[in-house]
Amino acid sequence: MTAPAAAEPTPADHRRWARYLVEERAEGSVYQKLAARRTGEEQEILLRLADAERRHEQHWLDLLGGEPKRLPRAGIRSRLLGWMAGRFGSIFVLALAQSAEARSPYDAEQYATPAMRADEKIHYEVVRGLAARGRRRLSGSFRAAVFGANDGLVSNLALVLGIGATGVSSGFVLFSGIAGLLAGALSMGAGEFVSVRSQRELLAATEANEDAADAAGDLDIDENELALVYRARGMEQEEALLRAHRIVEAAKAGARRAATGPVRVPGSDHEIVGSDWTAAISSFLLFASGAIIPVLPWIFGLQGAAAVILALVLVGIALLSTGAMVGVLSGGPPLRRALRQLAIGFGAAAVTYALGLAFGVGVA
Template sequence: MSLPATPTARDRRRWAQYLVDERAEARVYRELAARRSGEERAILLALADAEGRHEAHWLELLGGEPTRLPSPGIGTRMLAWMARRFGSIFVLALAQNAESRSPYDTEPYATARMAADEKVHSEVVRGLAARGRRRLSGTFRAAVFGANDGLVSNLALVMGIGATGVAPQFVLFSGVAGLLAGALSMGAGEFVSVRSQRELLDATQPSADAADALPDLDLDANELALVYRTRGMAEADALARARRVVHAAQTQDPSHPYGPEAADAHDHDVVGGAFGAAASSFLFFASGAIIPVLPWLFGLSGIPAVVIALALVGIALLATGATVGLLSGGPPLRRGLRQLAIGFGAAAVTYALGLVFGVSLA
């Protein structure tokens, strides 16, 4: 792409904006690195160094440090604020979106290497965010599902019962009963689900007995190849792999990892703990289910109670949907509006049914 002979004032303002944004992003990565250790810390510091190279490019074009610099963009400022106050999972999820929307693809003064860096950065940040999501996903899944189910089911319950025209005390009692019954059911169901899934994963782990037997196997004729064939390897590849493994075991070669490999070490992290998932599901269902009941709990009834319940639940549904969107790397507003539509749709159906039964009972 050919560049203009003389950069304009607008070009220089854009370069200055890039400069402050690169500096702010580098600070975000360094602040995240300060909270991490080992490999993740090294990766984050390497990302900060890469942003520093981009910063140097814009400084060179500007001819040195400008006397006045603009403020970083709103998205970059949000990242910096969250990096100082919250865990890295939210920040990395936002950074993943930011890196994937780099302006350097269409910026004539950015080098091809800088544009390529940003694409790679997006994938690196996605990988770091995925690590955090794996560690969080089991309990977080139970928490989000629990809160959302509590909001939707109890809103639908109190809307449906309230529409029949019963006394406010009965609506309140029904809401509290729905809260307790639903929270207990969710907690117990989540415990059984997670415990069963972990037991299934344990059953897929290779036995240590097979690894102990490796030194005594025949190098040329052994059944270890069958293990690899059950995992999808072709017969010739499985046999070659088995021979290498047996040879390493017999020679006690410490540089070669021998033995049937274990199942994915991340599997249990993704599933989470049974007690943690059950507790999260119970508590978050209860915290969600109490929100639709609050107007009746404080003595309101009729249309005012319904309007306030809908407003409170709407805010909560938007918040849970946006949180899921942030952590999954998706658009928060769209996820929040989807949650809102589902919750209000269920409430509208039960409210209509309550009106029908209220009329028929009158």
């Protein structure tokens, strides 16, 4: 059912409807491609979204009186999303789709139905929920990657600019940059190793064992302290008593494990924190991948102001890229996040460069 028209449709209206039509098709295609790369509940949700886009598509086809002979191309954002969805199916696509759904043109469109306007608002929340799932899965590793690479970028840029501003030779700047890379990467790797190893040891010390439950066959079924074990682990009194009673009964019958299965107690499950060596190596490589960028001009033989300018350009591009990536994933404005990242990085480098100038004679 279409909304009543306020006036006879104009050629401009038809052109606008055609744009809506191609955009709905493009969005539906994105959801179809994303669904093809997923399974289970997420796949079903994405397919339902694609069905809704087809309903909207049909609305504009009805107003146009059928398939137009000529249609405009979908917007750049829609084409980019379609390309990415077909090749990656990643959280980045959902984050971009979330931003697209947030800007519905139907709120001011007299020919869109109230149901279509409501659909667009619901779609935004659905896509935001799917994107949130991906963000939660990605948050830990993504945070570590951004932190490691940015730390390398900013710290080594600040180091080479500060050293270079004192007027020392290019060879000394290069040596300082390589030393800073290795020192920082080794420090990051060692820190991650100690952190993860310590966390694993701490969790191991708090893991529950079932020695008490294994001795359940020798307990009095009515008077025993087995329930206190589960209360100490965080269970409510009634639930702890019930669990203890079940375990004692099963043990008396010689089938505790068959009857109850593994005992799962709230608060006794710990997240797997990963391998200490994996964490150390990945932190080393992430820091080094960022720290090598400011040193590249000196590695390739540039000197003085030319090396400084190129280092600033390379690091600036890297900071803008990581900042924009954070913006896309967080659902915020990518440009603002990119500029923020750039300002922080260049601000830190400016401080050390000024100190180098204060203690030196200028750039070599």
